[in-house]
Amino acid sequence: MAILELEQVHKSFGTTHVLSDVSLSVEPGELVAIVGFSGAGKSTLMALLSGLSKPDQGRVLFKGKPVEGPSPERGVVFQNYSLLPWLSAFENVELAVREVFSKDSRNAQRERVARYLEMVGLTYAKERRPAELSGGMRQRVALARALAIEPEVLLMDEPLSALDALTRATLQDEIERIARVSGKTILLVTNDVDEAILLADRIVPLSAGPEATLGAPTPVEIARPRDRRAMNHDPHFRKIRASITDYLLETQRVRRARSAANRRVAAESALPVESPA
Amino acid sequence: MNSFTREKLEKRIGLLVLPLIGGAIVVALWAVASSTVATSLPSPSRTWEASRLYVMEPFEKRGELDQGILRFTWYSLTRVAKGYVIAILLGTPLGFLLGMSNFFRASFDPIVQILRPVSPLAWLPLGFVLFHKPEPAGTFTIAMCSMWPTVLNTALGVRSVPQDYLNVAKVLKLSKLKTLVKVMVPAAMPYMFTGFRLSLGIAWLVIVAAEMLTGAPGVGGFLWQEYNSLIYEHIILCILTIGIVGFVLDRMMGLVEKRLRTG
Numbered sequence: 001m002a003i004l005e006l007e008q009v010h011k012s013f014g015t016t017h018v019l020s021d022v023s024l025s026v027e028p029g030e031l032v033a034i035v036g037f038s039g040a041g042k043s044t045l046m047a048l049l050s051g052l053s054k055p056d057q058g059r060v061l062f063k064g065k066p067v068e069g070p071s072p073e074r075g076v077v078f079q080n081y082s083l084l085p086w087l088s089a090f091e092n093v094e095l096a097v098r099e100v101f102s103k104d105s106r107n108a109q110r111e112r113v114a115r116y117l118e119m120v121g122l123t124y125a126k127e128r129r130p131a132e133l134s135g136g137m138r139q140r141v142a143l144a145r146a147l148a149i150e151p152e153v154l155l156m157d158e159p160l161s162a163l164d165a166l167t168r169a170t171l172q173d174e175i176e177r178i179a180r181v182s183g184k185t186i187l188l189v190t191n192d193v194d195e196a197i198l199l200a201d202r203i204v205p206l207s208a209g210p211e212a213t214l215g216a217p218t219p220v221e222i223a224r225p226r227d228r229r230a231m232n233h234d235p236h237f238r239k240i241r242a243s244i245t246d247y248l249l250e251t252q253r254v255r256r257a258r259s260a261a262n263r264r265v266a267a268e269s270a271l272p273v274e275s276p277a
Numbered sequence: 278m279n280s281f282t283r284e285k286l287e288k289r290i291g292l293l294v295l296p297l298i299g300g301a302i303v304v305a306l307w308a309v310a311s312s313t314v315a316t317s318l319p320s321p322s323r324t325w326e327a328s329r330l331y332v333m334e335p336f337e338k339r340g341e342l343d344q345g346i347l348r349f350t351w352y353s354l355t356r357v358a359k360g361y362v363i364a365i366l367l368g369t370p371l372g373f374l375l376g377m378s379n380f381f382r383a384s385f386d387p388i389v390q391i392l393r394p395v396s397p398l399a400w401l402p403l404g405f406v407l408f409h410k411p412e413p414a415g416t417f418t419i420a421m422c423s424m425w426p427t428v429l430n431t432a433l434g435v436r437s438v439p440q441d442y443l444n445v446a447k448v449l450k451l452s453k454l455k456t457l458v459k460v461m462v463p464a465a466m467p468y469m470f471t472g473f474r475l476s477l478g479i480a481w482l483v484i485v486a487a488e489m490l491t492g493a494p495g496v497g498g499f500l501w502q503e504y505n506s507l508i509y510e511h512i513i514l515c516i517l518t519i520g521i522v523g524f525v526l527d528r529m530m531g532l533v534e535k536r537l538r539t540g
Contacts, residue, residue, distance in 0.1 A: 052444055070447045082441040086463045095459060099449045149449070 003028045009058035020211035031186045033196035036206030042189045046157040072100045075151030079158045081142040083130040089141045090126040100149040116148040136167035153185045207251035319510040327510035353495035360419025361480040368424040372431025393425040397483040411491035422483045426475035434468025474530035481523045
């Protein structure tokens with residue numbers, strides 16, 4: 001049974017229809033990547049899945065039940081890290097752990113925080129505040145915080161898009177490893193097709209907005225662990241990349257043509273009608 | 278390296294020397310004015326002569342109306358502290374309510390805006406009516422006047438809490454109280470402290486008026502009493518004391534505020 005489902009979801013802000021007829025089904029233990037242009041509605045989609053916002057139409061289901069609101073069962077790694085700046089790395093993770101594992105002893109809670117900070121390789125920086133951490137380190141803290149509450153599903157909203165290429169590659173490997181070891185269900189939103197292919201079991205493209213919708217899923221059948229350099233020569237990798245990139249560009253072309261046509265219609269109807277002399 | 282430290286040294290000298298030059302110019306102008314156009318204004322030297330005892334023995338108590346200037350300052354400060362603490366205790370929660378609830382803001386913001394510009398001279402008689410005694414009337418006045426910057430800045434701080442932080446709280450399902458204590462208060466803290474700082478400035482501003490009208494012993498009371506006794510030199514002494522104390526208070530709050538910002 002699917003752990004997370006979207007059923008014909010629509011979402012608008014004011015008069016802008018951001019998402020239109022979006023359906024998705026994620027199996028337990030699966031790593032699904034949603035790839036789309038910036039501004040296509042990826043974060044909106046994430047907010048719906050986490051429960052931070054509600055769909056105008058359609059349903060969001062978690063383990064078969066409608067999502068009523070946000071919950072630690074669906075951990076979120078936010079795009080801009082969202083660490084609390086007045087707390088140290090340790091305390092940021094601890095805040096989450098103390099809330100979710102409130103029945104554990106303080107020692108057990110602290111031990112858990114330490115374990116997850118170690119998992120992301122930040123034990124040496126645990127006393128530092130976010131302002132004293134680099135972008136990559138902040139994202140690691142955010143990742144540790146999301147993992148430490150042991151969510152059933154991990155939602156990652158462009159977790160690496162603000163990072164430089166090298167840090168990005170390192171963290172991609174880290175997410176890969178964590179996904180493999182923990183067997184968690186992960187939904188990754190990204191604008192990087194290569195990143196999606198490197199990490200995901202299945203890639204779902206999000207068409208260009210407005211009225212963005214999900215395209216046909218593409219399974220990635222490349223054995224793990226995947227080697228970034230070797231992959232570039234893999235014909236299957238090239239095929240997936242070409243098909244997803246083509247799909248995204250095509251949807252963008254169609255959108256642009258349509259909005260240009262709309263503008264033309266609007267301009268024509270606005271012309272003054274000349275009465276025959 | 279060498280030029281860097283030299284630059285720094287020059288900057289530091291500038292910071293120390295230039296204010297002294299500015300002060301000297303003002304004292305010179307004051308001396309000239311008191312001997313030419315404003316002859317009723319005590320000259321700097323006469324002011325110093327008359328104030329010497331009060332400054333050199335700042336904590337001496339020679340009589341109820343004749344005490345060292347810092348002793349008077351201490352009376353004023355304790356009075357300010359009482360009103361200020363009440364202002365903070367009332368103003369902070371009020372600010373949180375205004376910041377968190379649109380309903381509350383729509384209902385009470387106009388009242389706050391109307392009460393905010395009311396002068397201490399207007400609140401004091403109401404304080405007398407309510408409390409019948411000068412001391413609580415003064416405290417009431419200080420509280421009523423100095424509360425508003427705390428209220429408004431706290432409300433602004435609460436409204437400025439980034440949605441991201443609140444989303445974190447929502448995903449963790451923090452209770453309302455925990456969200457308030459663990460997320461909103463720390464996030465709004467820098468704004469709150471700006472409010473506390475401005476409130477303290479106003480509380481100190483109000484004390485003079487309150488003491489003048491209540492005749493309570495303190496810097497303001499001393500100022501008024503010496504005016505009535507025709508010892509004008511002491512008016513200047515009091516003005517300088519009030520200014521310096523206000524400046525020091527503001528700097529102290531500024532230091533705390535700075536720490537919170539970087540923290």
